[in-house]
Amino acid sequence: MAKIKTSFFCQNCGAQFPKWVGKCNSCNEWNTIVEEIIQKEPKGTGRNWNQSTQPKRLSKALKIQEISTSHEERISTNNKEFNRVLGGGLVRGSVVLLGGEPGIGKSTLLLQIALLMKNNVLYVSGEESQSQIRLRGERLEGTNENCLILTETKTQNIFKVIENTNPDVVVIDSIQTLHTDYIEASPGSISQIRESAAELIKFAKETNTPVVLIGHITKEGTIAGPKILEHMVDVVLQFEGDRNHTYRILRAQKNRFGSTAELGIYEMQNSGLREVSNPSEILISEKDSDLTGTAISATLEGMRPLMIEVQALVSTAVYGTPQRSSTGYNIKRLNMLLAVLEKRAGFRLGAKDVFLNIAGGLKVEDPAIDLAVVCAILSSNEEEFIPQNVCFSAEVGLSGEIRAVNRIEQRIIEAEKLGFEKIILSKFNKIPGNNYTIEIIRVSKIEEVVKVLF
Numbered sequence: 001m002a003k004i005k006t007s008f009f010c011q012n013c014g015a016q017f018p019k020w021v022g023k024c025n026s027c028n029e030w031n032t033i034v035e036e037i038i039q040k041e042p043k044g045t046g047r048n049w050n051q052s053t054q055p056k057r058l059s060k061a062l063k064i065q066e067i068s069t070s071h072e073e074r075i076s077t078n079n080k081e082f083n084r085v086l087g088g089g090l091v092r093g094s095v096v097l098l099g100g101e102p103g104i105g106k107s108t109l110l111l112q113i114a115l116l117m118k119n120n121v122l123y124v125s126g127e128e129s130q131s132q133i134r135l136r137g138e139r140l141e142g143t144n145e146n147c148l149i150l151t152e153t154k155t156q157n158i159f160k161v162i163e164n165t166n167p168d169v170v171v172i173d174s175i176q177t178l179h180t181d182y183i184e185a186s187p188g189s190i191s192q193i194r195e196s197a198a199e200l201i202k203f204a205k206e207t208n209t210p211v212v213l214i215g216h217i218t219k220e221g222t223i224a225g226p227k228i229l230e231h232m233v234d235v236v237l238q239f240e241g242d243r244n245h246t247y248r249i250l251r252a253q254k255n256r257f258g259s260t261a262e263l264g265i266y267e268m269q270n271s272g273l274r275e276v277s278n279p280s281e282i283l284i285s286e287k288d289s290d291l292t293g294t295a296i297s298a299t300l301e302g303m304r305p306l307m308i309e310v311q312a313l314v315s316t317a318v319y320g321t322p323q324r325s326s327t328g329y330n331i332k333r334l335n336m337l338l339a340v341l342e343k344r345a346g347f348r349l350g351a352k353d354v355f356l357n358i359a360g361g362l363k364v365e366d367p368a369i370d371l372a373v374v375c376a377i378l379s380s381n382e383e384e385f386i387p388q389n390v391c392f393s394a395e396v397g398l399s400g401e402i403r404a405v406n407r408i409e410q411r412i413i414e415a416e417k418l419g420f421e422k423i424i425l426s427k428f429n430k431i432p433g434n435n436y437t438i439e440i441i442r443v444s445k446i447e448e449v450v451k452v453l454f
């Protein structure tokens with residue numbers, strides 16, 4: 001009998017250790033090291049993708065001039081937003097990892113895409129039975145007759161089905177449920193995930209078949225278990241949004257075949273995920289009358305301009321320490337802006353509770369939203385509303401200066417398109433073109449904005 005081989009893995013980052021340690025010296029987490037059995041079966045028994053009957057391609061070194069530069073061949077997913085984020089469709093032989101919190105709609109998105117495609121798709125689920133998937137599929141709009149559904153968790157069995165059915169695209173839901181015979185550790189453990197993923201990547205590269213993997217992420221936002229998985233695959237997509245909101249955002253965190261700046265927006269409906277082609281209209285909440293504490297910002301999410309509503313509530317603190325809470329906007333940045341308002345513009349916010357919310361459950365990182373955040377806070381604090389036809393797009397610096405932001409033209413055009421009449425920008429922004437119908441107000445300090453608004 002073969003000796004059982006084990007190794008120690010950090011469940012947080014995937015680092016491997018020869019013996020148990022209390023603290024992972026790779027990610028500095030405590031108590032994350034777990035022993036896993038990595039005993040491989042003796043060679044020759046069982047089947048793996050690398051022992052298959054597929055002809056092997058031998059790599060050949062080429063002179064740089066000899067390498068053909070034709071674009072990668074892509075398979076369209078018939079889903080515009082998904083194609084956009086991928087950079088034009090699934091590249092043959094690529095491996096895509098779709099990450100997201102449990103329950104956010106990753107399976108729905110991929111099943112919907114599998115049903116919308118015209119190609120042979122093999123959808124492998126380790127989480128749901130075939131009848132459950134059929135029930136879910138019936139609610140979706142697509143009707144791809146060439147979409148095969150398989151419930152299986154063992155990679156060797158999946159490869160057998162693949163050899164018999166010859167799919168154009170393989171979807172795995174999810175990588176955490178897979179296990180391979182070559183490793184003893186339980187499904188979901190670091191070594192299982194890594195080994196199963198490695199087999200699928202080898203399969204994708206050798207057969208030129210794109211593979212899409214679903215990976216659950218933890219609340220902290222990392223793919224559960226292996227960070228290494230992100231390094232192994234070609235494309236990492238993140239599906240995010242608030243489960244209580246209907247909007248979902250698809251972003252590329254890594255893309256070997258395209259830009260990571262692209263963004264896809266979906267709305268969760270009973271019939272699946274609807275593509276949102278004009279996102280600005282839905283992100284601004286409908287309101288009948290002028291309310292205090294809201295301001296609209298012309299932001300850019302990736303390459304797309306988005307008009308986003310910022311809501312703030314400022315009230316006198318009931319308890320000793322004032323509360324600061326923020327949804328969709330960095331809390332540290334909020335604290336910084338509050339300090340700037342206090343120190344540079346003389347607003348007494350130190351004893352006030354401040355609550356901030358980005359409408360629609362979005363997370364915004366574009367600094368151009370700063371000015372709208374400041375104005376929403378001031379509007380609530382002063383009990384003065386900001387006219388509905390005004391929007392903002394500028395960063396606020398530590399000395400209270402209003403700073404320029406990139407790609408201002410796109411932001412102005414989007415604001416104009418949605419019927420805004422005034423946009424407040426930094427004085428330092430160079431504005432290309434001059435035939436705008438929207439009134440452009442340029443400011444350099446918070447005091448000037450206050451004068452314009454209130």
Ligand SMILES: [Zn+2]
Pocket residue numbers: 010011012013014015024025026027028029032
């Ligand atoms: Zn670690």
